[in-house]
Amino acid sequence: MQKILSNKKAIALFLFPTMFLMAVFVVVPICMSAYYSLLDWDGIGKGTFIGFQNYIDLIADERFLNSVKNSLLYAACSLLIQLPVSLILAIIVANVRRGEKIYRTTFFIPVIISSVVIGQLWQKIFNGDYGLLNAFLSLLGIPGQDWLGQESTALAAAFIPNLWQYIGYHMLIMYAGIKSISPDINEAARIDGANKVQIAWKITIPLLKPILQVCVTFSLIGALKIFDLIYVLTGGGPFFSTEVPTIYMYKTIFDSFRYGYGSAIAIFVIIECMILTFVLRLFFRDKEKY
Amino acid sequence: MKKVMRKVGAMLLAASMTVSLAACGSSKDESGSAKDSDGQITLTIWHQSVADTDPVKKIIEDSVEEYHELHPNITIEQDGVTGEQYKTKIKTAFAAGEAPDISYMFSGGSFVKPYIDASYLLPIDDYVSEDTLNSVLPGMLDGCTFDDKLYTLPTVTFLANLYCNTEMFEDAGAKIPTTWEELLDAIDKLNAAGYTPMILGEKDRWPGMYMYDIISARTAGNAGLEEAFGDPSKFNSKPFIEAAEKLQELVNAGAFNKNMMSMSYDEMVEGFAAGQAAMLYQANWVHPSIQAEDSPTNGKVSCIAFPVIKDGAGSITEFSGGSSDGYYINANCEHPKEAVEYLEYLSKKIGQVGYQQGAGLPCWDTTGVDTSGLTPLDTESAGLMETGTSYISWWDNILSSEDSETYKDLLAQLIGLQITPEQFCESMSKLSPSDFY
Numbered sequence: 001m002q003k004i005l006s007n008k009k010a011i012a013l014f015l016f017p018t019m020f021l022m023a024v025f026v027v028v029p030i031c032m033s034a035y036y037s038l039l040d041w042d043g044i045g046k047g048t049f050i051g052f053q054n055y056i057d058l059i060a061d062e063r064f065l066n067s068v069k070n071s072l073l074y075a076a077c078s079l080l081i082q083l084p085v086s087l088i089l090a091i092i093v094a095n096v097r098r099g100e101k102i103y104r105t106t107f108f109i110p111v112i113i114s115s116v117v118i119g120q121l122w123q124k125i126f127n128g129d130y131g132l133l134n135a136f137l138s139l140l141g142i143p144g145q146d147w148l149g150q151e152s153t154a155l156a157a158a159f160i161p162n163l164w165q166y167i168g169y170h171m172l173i174m175y176a177g178i179k180s181i182s183p184d185i186n187e188a189a190r191i192d193g194a195n196k197v198q199i200a201w202k203i204t205i206p207l208l209k210p211i212l213q214v215c216v217t218f219s220l221i222g223a224l225k226i227f228d229l230i231y232v233l234t235g236g237g238p239f240f241s242t243e244v245p246t247i248y249m250y251k252t253i254f255d256s257f258r259y260g261y262g263s264a265i266a267i268f269v270i271i272e273c274m275i276l277t278f279v280l281r282l283f284f285r286d287k288e289k290y
Numbered sequence: 291m292k293k294v295m296r297k298v299g300a301m302l303l304a305a306s307m308t309v310s311l312a313a314c315g316s317s318k319d320e321s322g323s324a325k326d327s328d329g330q331i332t333l334t335i336w337h338q339s340v341a342d343t344d345p346v347k348k349i350i351e352d353s354v355e356e357y358h359e360l361h362p363n364i365t366i367e368q369d370g371v372t373g374e375q376y377k378t379k380i381k382t383a384f385a386a387g388e389a390p391d392i393s394y395m396f397s398g399g400s401f402v403k404p405y406i407d408a409s410y411l412l413p414i415d416d417y418v419s420e421d422t423l424n425s426v427l428p429g430m431l432d433g434c435t436f437d438d439k440l441y442t443l444p445t446v447t448f449l450a451n452l453y454c455n456t457e458m459f460e461d462a463g464a465k466i467p468t469t470w471e472e473l474l475d476a477i478d479k480l481n482a483a484g485y486t487p488m489i490l491g492e493k494d495r496w497p498g499m500y501m502y503d504i505i506s507a508r509t510a511g512n513a514g515l516e517e518a519f520g521d522p523s524k525f526n527s528k529p530f531i532e533a534a535e536k537l538q539e540l541v542n543a544g545a546f547n548k549n550m551m552s553m554s555y556d557e558m559v560e561g562f563a564a565g566q567a568a569m570l571y572q573a574n575w576v577h578p579s580i581q582a583e584d585s586p587t588n589g590k591v592s593c594i595a596f597p598v599i600k601d602g603a604g605s606i607t608e609f610s611g612g613s614s615d616g617y618y619i620n621a622n623c624e625h626p627k628e629a630v631e632y633l634e635y636l637s638k639k640i641g642q643v644g645y646q647q648g649a650g651l652p653c654w655d656t657t658g659v660d661t662s663g664l665t666p667l668d669t670e671s672a673g674l675m676e677t678g679t680s681y682i683s684w685w686d687n688i689l690s691s692e693d694s695e696t697y698k699d700l701l702a703q704l705i706g707l708q709i710t711p712e713q714f715c716e717s718m719s720k721l722s723p724s725d726f727y
Contacts, residue, residue, distance in 0.1 A: 042691075043381060045408035128549030129566075149493075149552030151706075237493060238551040239703050254378050257404065257691040 030270060036263035043259035054264035063240055064248060064265065071244040074159055075223035082163045083170060083219055087212075090174035091200050104175065107168040115165070119232025122161040123148070126233075148234050151241045158233050158242040162226055170215045177211035178204055213284050220280065221273050245269050331625050333632060334367045334390035335617065336383075338376040343578040345647040346445075349640050357632060364628055377401075384410050391623040392633060395442070395616055400690050400726055402618065406436050412619040413439035417630035425638070430653040433613045433683075442616030443637035446650030448573040449611040449675050450500055451593040453580070458485050458568040466592065468606070470508075470536070470599045477545045480568050488540070489567035490550040490705075491558030495698040496686060498705050500571055501540075503610045503685050504596045506533035511603030512680040519688055520725065525718035529603065534704055534711030536599065541705055551706060563587050571596065573611055574650060574671045581665055593670050595677075605679070612681025614653050651675050683726070693721040 037054055041047025058064050093103045110118060125132045126147035134144030147157040181204060189199050205212075227246040230236065236243035236251065245265050253262030339346035347370065354366040369390070371379050376394070383389040384405060395402040405411050418440065423431070430444040454466055459476065462483035467473035480487040492498045507515055510529035518524040540546070547553065547567060562570040563585045570576065580591050595606045617636060619629050641654035646663050651672055664672070686694035700717050703709045709717075 042404050044384065044404040044410070123552075126552075128552060146549040146552055149549050154552075234552070235493060237495070237702065239706055239708050240699070251695065254381075255691065256695045 030267075033263045033266050033270075036260055037267050039260040039263075041259045042257040043253065044257070047260060050260070054261050055268075057261065058264055058268065063243070064245070066240060067243040067245045067248045070155065070242065071224055071226070071246075073155075074162070074226060074244065075220055077159055077163060078166075078219045078223040079216065082167055083212075083215055086167050086170035086215070087174055087205070087208075089167065089171045090178055091204060093171065094175055094178040095196065104172070107171050109168065110165045111169045111172075113165075115228035116232055118161055118165055119229050122157075122229075123233060126157050149238055151238060154234055154238060154242050158230050161233065162229050165229065166219070166222065170219060173215055173218075174208060174211055177208045181207050213280075217277060217280055220276055224269060224273050224276070329363050330365065331363055331628055332365045332367060333392065333623075333625065333629055334369070335392040335394075335632075335636075336376075336380060336390045337368065337370050337394040337617070338373050339394075340370040340372050343582070345578070345644055345649040346640055349643050349649075350636070353636050353639055357635060361628075361631075364632070366632065384408075387622075389620050389622075391620050391625070391629050392617050393620065395618050396687065400687055400694065400724065402441070402616075403436070403726070405618070406441065410621055411441055412621045412623060412626055413441055414443075414619060414626075414630050414633070415440050417627055418443070418634065422634045422638070425655045427653055427655060430614065434616055442618050443633060444614035444616060444653035445637050445640040446644045447612055447614045447653050447675075448575055448650050449609050449671065449678070449681075450504060450571060450573045450596075451671055451674060452596050453562065453570040453572065453576070453591050453593050455562075455565065455568045455587055455590055456592050457587075457590045458483075458565075461485075462568070464568075466594060467597045468594070469597050473597045474539070474543055476568075477540070477543050481544050486547045486567040488545045488547075488569040488571070489553075489558050489562050490546045491553040491555045491561075492550045492702055492705055493552055494555040495702050496684075497555055497558060497572070498701050499685060499698050500573075500610060502533060502537055502701055502704075503682070504571065505536050505599070506530055507608055507610060507682060508596065508599040508604040509533040509536070509602040511605070512608045512682050514603055515682055520723055522721040522723055523719045525721070526715045530715050530718065531711045532602075534714045537704060538707060538711065541707060546705075551702075574668075577665070577667055577671070581667060589666075591667060593667060593674065595674055607677050607679040609675070609678045609681050610684065612675075612678070613683035613687060688724050688726045690722060690724065693724070696721065 036047070038049060038051060039047035040050045040053070089107060093100060093107070096103060124130075128134065128144060128146030128149060131144070131147070133147065137144055145153060147153045185203060185207070186199055189203055194202070225246060226244060227250070230242055230244060231247060231250070234242045236247040246269060249262045249265040249269070252258045252265065335350070337346075337350055339350060341347065350368055350370070354368050357364065357366055370376075377396075380389065380393055380395075383393075389410070395405070402411070422443065426444060430447070431440065434440055434442045434444060452467075456466070458480065459466060462476075462479045462485060464476040464479040464483075465472055467476050477487040490497055490501070506529065509532045510518070514524075514529055518527075518530065524530075547561075553561070558570070559572065559576050559579045561567065562576070563579045563582065565586045574593075579585065581588055595609070598604065598606050617633055619626060619633060623629050638654055640649070641652050642656055642659050644650055645652040645654075645656055646659060646661060652659075661669075682688075685697060689697055697718065700709070700714055704711070704714045
């Protein structure tokens, strides 16, 4: 086996299928999008080459800037709300005496349900007429709201299901990480008189750092790419208040028939994700030196 | 020997993976028409009639078998995808050269125009028979003609009406409105009686578009609208500002449901059918929902022309709608003659049978067609159409795709009281001219 793996031809042969698939389904489409983004094209006939005009228009497009702002806001919520909640849940679930499996499965359920289904569920919760949330509030004597239909609450209402859905996902990764920490360390700490909070804070979390790095990366990139749930919940409305770049891209290409401009947004999202991943890696690498 | 075996094994594995990949890559091109040795012809048709409430679904499905019986050498393969997905699918298919022989296109000019400009579609003048053309109602071929060439045949047409729940009107002591003042009065009375006067699903944005389409037709008149489409700077004029003010007047009078911004089109229609509101302004394709057997409003709904506005240029005989969806032939179709023959057959069938079943109003000569299956609401709606003197299609079929989106977004902001009527008209005046009215 060692011999085969050191044979360059064999390596190439084994890598070929994946490399081929990656090239056909990832690299080539990205290159094509990059080319389309330089065109003024309705996606049907022939496009005209206009250089970087689409990108120049993008920078001045208030609707686009607003969508970027929304997605960055969502990314911040993911990092500051979603991950800490996941971490706390993971630590608790890993330490409960009974029903560990039940908790683990329950928190993971939203992840395996289709986003469209989740969107429908939350629509029923937020519904202004018969929604669960309004029904609950009316019991407390608080007047109901049209949560997804008014600018002041739509963004928060669209974010919450997104955050909620992936809490279980990150929890499971962290949970696996916690479980892989040797129990000896915990035991040693306990003998030294550390309480549970101290163990979690001083031992579990520092040892979990590589896992946290993975979660932060996934969470951030996932946040910049969110589309499905928001599309189902609000479609970007009302008045663009819940629009993110991916939704704007979809609408530009398939509703307004502006293929070139939409492609420019797609390229922006790709570059944005790459830059942020790179920054994150630098950030974590710096920390590792100490 | 063992080593060699292992190496061979690894090679074989890799080879088999590559082969299976290649197998995926060379799947047969099934969308194009094919003629095999014994003269059999297969034609493919894509459409968007997939909802069970849509009578056209069954007409197309039946036509496949019937047509095969009439012409044993021709097999039709049909495939349907629902509205918004259909738009994406057909566009991708044409770009990839995998479009079907016959494809459904949304009515009016702006959706189909790019496909015609790109020479993806076939003019059918050379193939279509004189008989067929003679049985189309006068004027109905206009929407099928581009640059003096005929591209499709009409099917059924749709008209937007104001649907009123008579039971609620009676209960509230309100009069079915014929003028704007009466409409406002009815809204007050309905509100006082605890009913939602009018239901609107503005999440999808186009239901609101229908409201402005008709209100501006009442203030500016259809002639005024046509002028504005040719020269959009005219949108920034008194009748259009007035129409925008009237729309906001409705909003301020509490005409619409509070959750309109989060309500979709489907929820709106089902909500009206379930008795959530007293009025709905929509096209006659909502009839199947209202008339469903389990619908609480079945038999309690009456349809009228949208009320007129005093001193407005528009009259009660001017309508929104009147254009027809159509099926278009692929320019690369290998059997244009057979495809057009099927098109004639199908268009006429949808026109006549669809009318019988309440799918829409006919574009074809319907003498001798049994209309006993029509409900009172269908007949009422057909009666309104007969009074019509002028029709303007939905604006998103007139304006280019890009402008339609701008228009719908602006309108949502107008209805949400985010912008003033003046700002709205100022932005509308910057649209591109269109000649598809």
